[in-house]
Amino acid sequence: MAHSLVAPGRPLPSGIIKINSAICFVASESADTLIATKQIAELIYASDDEDDDKKTHSLMEPVLVACPLPNAIIMPSNSLVIFTDLDGTLIQHADYSYNAARPLLKKLQSLAIPLILASSKTRAEIEVYRKRMDIKDPFIVENGGAVFVPRGYFRSMGHRAIIKDDYECLELGKPYTELVAIFNTLKKRLKLNMIGFHQMDVAKIMEMTGLSVEEAARASQREYDEPFVIVGTDSLVHLATLKEMAKQQRCKILKGGRFYHLIGSSNKGRAVRILTQLYRESYGITKSLGLGDSENDLTLLANVDVPILVQKADGSYDPKILEKLPQVMKAPAPGPEGWALSLTEQLHRL
Numbered sequence: 495m496a497h498s499l500v501a502p503g504r505p506l507p508s509g510i511i512k513i514n515s516a517i518c519f520v521a522s523e524s525a526d527t528l529i530a531t532k533q534i535a536e537l538i539y540a541s542d543d544e545d546d547d548k549k550t551h552s553l554m555e556p557v558l559v560a561c562p563l564p565n566a567i568i569m570p571s572n573s574l575v576i577f578t579d580l581d582g583t584l585i586q587h588a589d590y591s592y593n594a595a596r597p598l599l600k601k602l603q604s605l606a607i608p609l610i611l612a613s614s615k616t617r618a619e620i621e622v623y624r625k626r627m628d629i630k631d632p633f634i635v636e637n638g639g640a641v642f643v644p645r646g647y648f649r650s651m652g653h654r655a656i657i658k659d660d661y662e663c664l665e666l667g668k669p670y671t672e673l674v675a676i677f678n679t680l681k682k683r684l685k686l687n688m689i690g691f692h693q694m695d696v697a698k699i700m701e702m703t704g705l706s707v708e709e710a711a712r713a714s715q716r717e718y719d720e721p722f723v724i725v726g727t728d729s730l731v732h733l734a735t736l737k738e739m740a741k742q743q744r745c746k747i748l749k750g751g752r753f754y755h756l757i758g759s760s761n762k763g764r765a766v767r768i769l770t771q772l773y774r775e776s777y778g779i780t781k782s783l784g785l786g787d788s789e790n791d792l793t794l795l796a797n798v799d800v801p802i803l804v805q806k807a808d809g810s811y812d813p814k815i816l817e818k819l820p821q822v823m824k825a826p827a828p829g830p831e832g833w834a835l836s837l838t839e840q841l842h843r844l
């Protein structure tokens with residue numbers, strides 16, 4: 495069945511009903527077109543036949559569950575957009591679970607609040623979490639290296655967007671091959687024992703991350719960010735020099751939960767600003783909230799209205815973020831538990 499997307503503000507083709515002031519729907523070329531909105535939790539059948547009264551079938555939530563619409567994009571109808579880091583924030587640092595956040599993830603969906611995953615992870619890795627969490631909103635990959643937006647999600651993405659599979663993509667970071675070349679130059683000049691992802695095979699990535707073989711393979715599909723470790727006790731002494739030398743190459747070194755990251759001039763904050771602007775233009779969404787746990791979330795937190803710093807597994811908070819963003823709200827627990835507790839509290843306030 496062919497599907498097409500009805501963008502907000504555009505005329506609705508025959509057979510499509512607009513529900514409340516909402517949102518955006520799946521249209522098919524068949525006579526019976528299914529339109530779903532999770533916000534009102536009911537299914538409406540639309541018919542191409544003008545004489546056929548538009549039938550509203552309430553109390554059909556089980557059908558909605560039983561008949562997922564794979565190509566449906568539920569468009570935001572709320573006035574809030576949420577940006578969140580993954581590792582150590584929405585998912586556990588140690589075992590990548592997010593059980594504590596599941597009920598709230600469902601609630602955000604029912605409220606049609608867009609949730610933007612913004613991680614150092616690759617597109618291949620984030621796609622798996624989007625699927626597991628049933629999220630259909632845009633996402634930010636590799637520390638802001640690119641923004642991936644489902645096609646037709648926004649009215650316009652601007653001329654810089656390129657089509658990549660089912661997405662409109664804004665590439666903000668340096669290409670990976672360039673980063674690897676710069677990494678090797680820095681390593682040679684500083685004579686540091688740095689090991690980058692491009693030097694690690696899948697088994698090594700599994701050993702360093704605890705990921706499964708499939709997950710490690712997805713983690714290695716890098717496009718805009720080179721994670722690395724520095725081996726040796728004097729790594730901190732060299733870090734300042736390394737950062738300075740990276741700057742001369744128009745790059746940055748960021749610290750994530752497990753690795754340092756070499757990236758171009760992109761960062762999560764720039765990607766957040768771009769998406770915030772697109773949400774404002776397409777949906778009138780004006781309020782943003784962000785959650786993160788590590789230094790590489792600083793720019794994300796600095797570019798949202800309500801920044802929340804999630805506790806680390808040892809109960810501490812990232813000192814760099816506390817120093818640079820003294821107004822940041824502190825989640826009362828680590829990982830997904832802190833994510834859910836702090837976000838629930840803020841949703842009640844907003």
Ligand SMILES: [Mg+2]
Pocket residue numbers: 579580581582583750751786787788
């Ligand atoms: Mg993190």
